[in-house]
Amino acid sequence: MTTLRLILVSIILCMFLYVNAILGFARTFVPEKATGSLITNEAGQVIGSRLIAQAFASDRYFHPRPSACGYNGQGAAGSNLSPTNPELTTRAQAIIDTTGATSGRPIPADLVTASGSGLDPHITSEAARFQIPRIAAARNLTADAINGVLPHGPIANVLELNLALDALKL
Structure with missing residues (x-):
C-alpha cells in the first residue's frame, strides 16, 4: 500500500x-x-511560427530550405538519405534546375539541402539574396526594394521576410 x-x-x-x-x-x-512564438496578422489570426518553417511556392515569396517531412511539425526529421544515395542527388538536381542556378551563379547549399529537423525557418542571407531576382520580377519591384527587407545578420526568418515583402508599398 x-x-x-x-x-x-x-x-x-x-x-x-x-x-x-x-x-x-x-x-x-x-x-x-x-x-510557440506564434505570429498573428492584424485580425489576430495565427499565420505561422517563428520557430517552424512553412512552405512558400509562389515566385512572389522567399522560399525556405527544403523539408524532408513536408513542413509537418509532428513528423520533424531529416531525410535519412546517405550522401551517396541517388535519390538525394536527383532531389537536389531538381531543385537546382528550377532555380535558374548556373555555374556563374551557384545556388546556396541551404536552398538545396534540408535541415536536420526538416523545419528550420531560417535561410542564410546568401540564400535570401539569391532569390531576389525571382521575387523582384514576380512583384514588379526593383532588386533594391526587395533587398531592403533583408536583415543585416547572417540568417533570416523566411516567414518574417515574406511578411515584410507583403508590407512593401507598391
Missing part, C-alpha cells in the same frame, strides 16, 4: 504539478515563447 501511495504521489508531482508550474512560469515571464 505504501508503494502504491508513493507511485500516485510521484505521478501527481511529476505529471501535473511540475509541468503546470513550469508552464505557469513560462507564461508569466516569457509568454511569447511559451505559446
